[in-house]
Amino acid sequence: MEKFDLNKVLISFQNSIKDEDDVILEYYLKAYREVNRFFQLMGSVFTFVSNDILSKITILEDFLQDNKTQEHFKTVETLMKYEKDSNLFADEAYVSGSRTLLRLHRGLEFIYEFLQKLAVLEDNEKTSSCCKSSYNNTLAKYHPWVVRKAANVAMYALPCQGDLLRKVCIDVPRAVQELPEMLKFTKIVYDRVELLYTTHDLHWLP
DSSP: OOOBOHHHHHHHHHHHTOSTTSOBHHHHHHHHHHHHHHHHHTOGGGHHHHHHHHHHHHHHHHHHHOTTTTTTTSBHHHHHHHHHHTTGGGOTTSOOHHHHHHHHHHHHHHHHHHHHHHHTSOTTSBSHHHHHHHHHHTGGGGSOHHHHHHHHHHGGGOOBHHHHHHHHBSOHHHHHHHHHHHHHHHHHHHHHHHHHHHHTTOTTOO
């Protein structure tokens, strides 16, 4: 499998916020596809995360490619307004884009926190503790007990920071250098989407 390119994430997230106060969905999904490569390269520990991410990305990409819906799915806000105005949340047969995106949004909080903690570790420090704390602070809130238990046990097998980066990154020195900038834009994107879910009162989506 091709290795993780942090610069692709950085550029895609930068492009996603060119629409003032909104997030362009196409670039958001491009960034997320690359982030998902990071988790796939980490191995079986994150299979449960990467498989779920991929299914959600695919659902939203299908909406973007469909002539009937692509106009409504250009940005996060146009998506939310379209589904609210069309009363689609009441349609049980409809796969909600807002609901699907909310799952990715919650995952991005975990990704941001984990990479932020990973960035300040020394080369020989274990990554399991920072991964566990990041998971328990974020995604664990939405997972059943059995998934939380399995995830925490699996994280004990994570390697030290240097070994992990060498396993997943194309160019480790470059990745370390670019990580702060990438995290900066990840946080901007996360905060914008969080505000949109709050503004449109959609955090309740099941």
